[in-house]
Amino acid sequence: xxxxxxxxxxxxxxxxxxxxxxxxxxxxxxxxxxxxxxxxxxxxxxxxxxxxxxxxxxxxxxxxxxxxxxxxxxxxxxxxxxxxxxxxxxxxxxxxxxxxxxxxxxxxxxxxxxxx
Amino acid sequence: xxxxxxxxxxxxxxxxxxxxxxxxxxxxxxxxxxxxxxxxxxxxxxxxxxxxxxxxxxxxxxxxxxxxxxxxxxxxxxxxxxxxxxxxxxxxxxxxxxxxxxxxxxxxxxxxxxxxxxxxxxxxxxxxxxxxxxxxxxxxxxxxxxxxxxxxxxxxxxxxxxxxxxxxxxxxxxxxxxxxxxxxxxxxxxxxxxxxxxxxxxxxxxxxxxxxxxxxxxxxxxxxxxxxxxxxxxxxxxxxxxxxxxxxxxxxxxxxxxxxxxxxxxxxxxxxxxxxxxxxxxxxxxxxxxxxxxxxxxxxxxxxxxxxxxxxxxxxxxxxxxxxxxxxxxxxxxxxxxxxxxxxxxxxxxxxxxxxxxxxxxxxxxxxxxxxxxxxxxxxxxxxxxxxxxxxxxxxxxxxxxxxxxxxxxxxxxxxxxxxxxxxxxxxxxxxxxxxxxxxxxxxxxxxxxxxxxxxxxxxxxxxxxxxxxxxxxxxxxxxxxxxxxxxxxxxxxxxxxxxxxxxxxxxxxxxxxxxxxxxxxxxxxxxxxxxxxxxxxxxxxxxxxxxxxxxxxxxxxxxxxxxxxxxxxxxxxxxxxxxxxxxxxxxxxxxxxxxxxxxxxxxxxxxxxxxxxxxxxxxxxxxxxxxxxxxxxxxxxxxxxxxxxxxxxxxxxxxxxxxxxxxxxxxxxxxxxxxxxxxxxxxxxxxxxxxxxxxxxxxxxxxxxxxxxxxxxxxxxxxxxxxxxxxxxxxxxxxxxxxxxxxxxxxxxxxxxxxxxxxxxxxxxxxxxxxxxxxxxxxxxxxxxxxxxxxxxxxxxxxxxxxxxxxxxxxxxxxxxxxxxxxxxx
Numbered sequence: 001x002x003x004x005x006x007x008x009x010x011x012x013x014x015x016x017x018x019x020x021x022x023x024x025x026x027x028x029x030x031x032x033x034x035x036x037x038x039x040x041x042x043x044x045x046x047x048x049x050x051x052x053x054x055x056x057x058x059x060x061x062x063x064x065x066x067x068x069x070x071x072x073x074x075x076x077x078x079x080x081x082x083x084x085x086x087x088x089x090x091x092x093x094x095x096x097x098x099x100x101x102x103x104x105x106x107x108x109x110x111x112x113x114x115x116x
Numbered sequence: 117x118x119x120x121x122x123x124x125x126x127x128x129x130x131x132x133x134x135x136x137x138x139x140x141x142x143x144x145x146x147x148x149x150x151x152x153x154x155x156x157x158x159x160x161x162x163x164x165x166x167x168x169x170x171x172x173x174x175x176x177x178x179x180x181x182x183x184x185x186x187x188x189x190x191x192x193x194x195x196x197x198x199x200x201x202x203x204x205x206x207x208x209x210x211x212x213x214x215x216x217x218x219x220x221x222x223x224x225x226x227x228x229x230x231x232x233x234x235x236x237x238x239x240x241x242x243x244x245x246x247x248x249x250x251x252x253x254x255x256x257x258x259x260x261x262x263x264x265x266x267x268x269x270x271x272x273x274x275x276x277x278x279x280x281x282x283x284x285x286x287x288x289x290x291x292x293x294x295x296x297x298x299x300x301x302x303x304x305x306x307x308x309x310x311x312x313x314x315x316x317x318x319x320x321x322x323x324x325x326x327x328x329x330x331x332x333x334x335x336x337x338x339x340x341x342x343x344x345x346x347x348x349x350x351x352x353x354x355x356x357x358x359x360x361x362x363x364x365x366x367x368x369x370x371x372x373x374x375x376x377x378x379x380x381x382x383x384x385x386x387x388x389x390x391x392x393x394x395x396x397x398x399x400x401x402x403x404x405x406x407x408x409x410x411x412x413x414x415x416x417x418x419x420x421x422x423x424x425x426x427x428x429x430x431x432x433x434x435x436x437x438x439x440x441x442x443x444x445x446x447x448x449x450x451x452x453x454x455x456x457x458x459x460x461x462x463x464x465x466x467x468x469x470x471x472x473x474x475x476x477x478x479x480x481x482x483x484x485x486x487x488x489x490x491x492x493x494x495x496x497x498x499x500x501x502x503x504x505x506x507x508x509x510x511x512x513x514x515x516x517x518x519x520x521x522x523x524x525x526x527x528x529x530x531x532x533x534x535x536x537x538x539x540x541x542x543x544x545x546x547x548x549x550x551x552x553x554x555x556x557x558x559x560x561x562x563x564x565x566x567x568x569x570x571x572x573x574x575x576x577x578x579x580x581x582x583x584x585x586x587x588x589x590x591x592x593x594x595x596x597x598x599x600x601x602x603x604x605x606x607x608x609x610x611x612x613x614x615x616x617x618x619x620x621x622x623x624x625x626x627x628x629x630x631x632x633x634x635x636x637x638x639x640x641x642x643x644x645x646x647x648x649x650x651x652x653x654x655x656x657x658x659x660x661x662x663x664x665x666x667x668x669x670x671x672x673x674x675x676x677x678x679x680x681x682x683x684x685x686x687x688x689x690x691x692x693x694x695x696x697x698x699x700x701x702x703x704x705x706x707x708x709x710x711x712x713x714x715x716x717x718x719x720x721x722x723x724x725x726x727x728x729x730x731x732x733x734x735x736x737x738x739x740x741x742x743x744x745x746x747x748x749x750x751x752x753x754x755x756x757x758x759x760x761x762x763x764x765x766x767x768x769x770x771x772x773x774x775x776x777x778x779x780x781x782x783x784x785x786x787x788x789x790x791x792x793x794x795x796x797x798x799x800x801x802x803x804x805x806x807x808x809x810x811x812x813x814x815x816x817x818x819x820x821x822x823x824x825x826x827x828x829x830x831x832x833x834x835x836x837x838x839x840x841x842x843x844x845x846x847x848x849x850x851x852x853x854x855x856x857x858x859x860x861x862x863x864x865x866x867x868x869x870x871x872x873x874x875x876x877x878x879x880x881x882x883x884x885x886x887x888x889x890x891x892x893x894x895x896x897x898x899x900x901x902x903x904x905x906x907x908x909x910x911x912x913x914x915x916x917x918x919x920x921x922x923x924x925x926x927x928x929x930x931x932x933x934x935x936x937x938x939x940x941x942x943x
Contacts, residue, residue: 027168027171
């Protein structure tokens, strides 16, 4: 296990602003040369819910998979992970969990993803 | 440099991501090959971000199916028998054949056709004009993408305008001049496709994070609809009624900006009640100008003349200041001893809006009256507020009245050219490459006589004033009629009418079969290219130099690498332009680039060195308040660049063209309301063209990383409608009407209402190589859409509101090659 995969690192996902543009998916495939048809480090799920008030609601959820390695090589070079850098809506933040906790947006649902 | 990797900065524009460009990128090059592409963090446009299509460039550049050598057809049209030839041979054949057409039938017998245009515009005009043909065609029926909106705004407000996301300002959102809009209306636009009309879609997300609230106008639950303060779920094709409903509320509740109305609109001009037209100076003063208008001056209690040339009132009382009445009934003496009753433009405009009460508009649009009122109030009270409109605005026959109503919204609420509003937009530094609405451009016809044969020019007003392309439907008619002159050849550059831009694609197939000589320029073999006689392999944006002055910033596109024998569109057309025109002005392509960006004071090399440039403060191509400062007009006077200098609530050009000068709603040609006879058999509204983030129209079905994310042509169906028609989620079904049918995979979802289905567009199957046309008619939704339904001004087409029915397929009706599709999705 590389040092970035230890539990003190994570990804903060401000998914309320995820537009479903699929940038993270292709950024990951390019960075890690994952073939099409094979699992990459992240997938975006579109969820459509009818809320209790009758309102329809779209949630796009970037879901990080077993293949995500937090772009260890890039991070060691001082760069952001490929998905974080390219995200069109700027909703992904990578870092140490203690730092990410301070970045959690107020009054908005979000996910702090850790590899466990 | 690290690991022998060189990082080169350039700008996206078309081939590759396929879009309208503007993003700064860093291309990572190793041994002349692209190994990676990233967003340029220093670039003000995308600020390091980059979309899925651009990030898939490594799969695009070296794709095994890319056209890499010129090809000559050796079999029948559409039979897919070609042989490789050299560039010299290809150019020689083209020169010989096109010279023959020019000698026998005249240069206008060659049509130069583009798809979405993008960076092709200047180069296709350059070639057509050098050859001597004015017939440059954007191949969509009713030219229904973008230029109708531009022409409409040029008619009404002189310059085009777009939402302001601080794209003109150094430091962008942090610039103290900028204000974040409190409210933004998103009118027929969805975010994941990202970047329409030279705007970066996710700027809107940036603004939302800074507090902008959204009003979303869309029949379909888009992401914006889901995040909006008000979602107005409109019936497709009724947008003008909704805009009029907004105006009704704003006028009734006096929420408009009195200052803008008074200073910058034509509100006080008198309209004659006897013929409904403007009262002109020539009607009341012997020898008076037809271009001067009449108001009623409250100071002198008599009429006063607005002098269009001087941009001021000719006051009868020397010391008096004209105080024109905006409202009232006036009796005016006209020449010949007659008296005519007159009212003001503002009164007429208000009376017109009065007919569109929220209750009436609810009946037309399906949007609840209460929501119309609340949304209109919220928009009008927010300062600043902006509107972003998408291409559905163009995709209706009565596009100009619709634009007129929407433009009146941003004008009357005082949001025109203010920070965070809708700002006038011009090419950066006024560097204009080719003839566009409102601008002449460096690339132009040698003399105006050459323009006389342009198809549609004399038939439709805007085509003689703003739009310098052919009227597409008229071209198709002429190809079959041969009148007033025959059309013999087609230059088809990044244009695939059989799969995407052509409505009624079987008609286009006949067109391609009928023409004597077709040249195709593209990056991959497409269904339409299989009808070409000569095919030329073009380059991606990474393989070419170029300049981009489409609004801001002014930037260069920098050649990063070369792929086989592919050549940039600009170089191909430049080479041929020199062959066709012995007096061609430029020796080298870079001389032309220098000429285009000359107004910036830089040449290509200098700009390339800088990367990009923003026009300085006080420049006419930089906001704000230019109509107040006198920065828009060539005479330096305050005002707009319309023929009369004002924002025209009553469009003088429309009067000249014998079209309705005031905005209105008219039911489109194929809806359950206008055609109940058709609706009996085809009860569902068919809307098309919802965007995919991984495709640009017909492109990218062959890029594995992209195709796997959107593998099949999809039609969205409401669960109730699916149930009624016995259709299950995920099954292949037939969508059909009186025009034809197409097959789609059913996506059963509540995001569409029960009365409408939404079908994806632009589908063909690059994996179906053995089929002569890559099975392009199988799932092409344009099979259901007729041509020739443009509006009275030649613009617009009913692309978002047709009629259809859906059903389960008969046995053997669906042929789907899942195995080939999976191969396409893998690499």
